[in-house]
Amino acid sequence: MCDKIYALNRTLSSADLYYEVELPDVFTFDHPLGAVMGRAEYSDYFEFSQGCTVGNNNGVYPRFGERVFMMSDSKVIGDCEIGSNVIIGANACVKDQDIPSNVLVFGESPNLVIKENRKETVDAYAKGVFVYD
Template sequence: MFQGLAMRFGVYVGPRSVMGAGLHFSHPTSVVIGDRLVLGERCRLYQQVTLAGAPGGEEAFPRLGNDVVVYPGAKVIGEGRVGNNVIIGANAVVNRSFGDNVVLAGVPARIVKRLEPVDESSLS
């Protein structure tokens, strides 16, 4: 499956990464998901997104919570992690941890807006 994604769409997924249900590639070109990463449920990734860990222990690999949208060109690298219901703006670089219900933008990424929490019961 991973080889098919790479050959057909230019999407690389590390073999030990874990993808939550409902992962969606809106424009599946030039997307890199490094090895040993964890993505939550219902994540949406646009083109030229990179999710990559840094050398070091298990804590150095980024993770996306549930209901995360990563817009084109954004990078989640090093110790970058985001919680649930997060929007990462185009070309942002996330290199540290952020909590739930935020919009991130910039290089390095910073919180530019707070969001209302998602009602989990409405997602079923």
Template sequence: MELINQTRASLIDYVCAQIATFFPDGADTKAAITRNFAEAMGRVEKCFGAIRPWPAGKFNYLQSAQYCLFLYYLANTIWRNDDDSGTATRLFLLNKTLNGIDLFYEIQMPDIFVLGHSSGIVLAKATYGNYLVLHQHCTVGRNYEVAPVLGEGVVMYPGSSVIGRCRVGDHSVISIGTQVVNRDTPGNCTIYQGDGGELAVRPAGRNLIEEIFRV
């Protein structure tokens, strides 16, 4: 994968310098980042290559949505391979500081997903399907110990939430500000906030997933 205005070594140094700036506790994060960098970049390349608006095979560290996803994949890869919660936590906190997203490194995100804007996104340890689209101020949350299950091709528009015992069917579009709480959606539909807290379900319109992803 081509790194725009960076090399492998310089990008590792860049990430480590950011961590040291925001969390100046003297922790050594470079060894873990270096050891897991190639695998994390493989995951980044698979994800970015499926996103239509982004040039295939290129990563720009100054494109905030790309850098946000990179930091998540790097933190998650380090946690999975090394069980290094220290480095993973610092990467999680760096992502939260720079991009305003609460995406913990233990959460298993899909191989392919995209962020419209990362600000205010909060994601719980739920089940996420591929081709997920998230916009600003989206929330996926647990209700006590019960977490949602999101199918493939789910689109969450700004300010929407999925909370608790929910099964969101494949190709569900959750419209702006809609709250899905302890409810299921049938899939291939658009969900709106109805009267009295009820949900309104309409048949799917155009295929957003084919517009956003190379599927």
């Protein structure tokens, strides 16, 4: 029965979120079309958008701290430790690379651009208000 419900959900929402994936108690998805969420370790206040991917590399999945926001088409793959209060920018690709807390990330591994993030920016994202500097 679980496989049938999973297939129905994937068909209706176009999001691949297998029933064995353990999402945190508090999470949000915003227009999840085309998103694929793998068996990573998620923490509360995780948020993802359309086209996002969380996957494994050689059977190792990422680990996420609290308040991680994955913007459209971003990817986190493999042995990654993502800190808390992190915004992963649109189209970013983090692969087998750790990301500290309180940062904005964009670009592609191994040449990621990591900028310090103000608490106000993370708070604004959490409220759905986007702040551009």
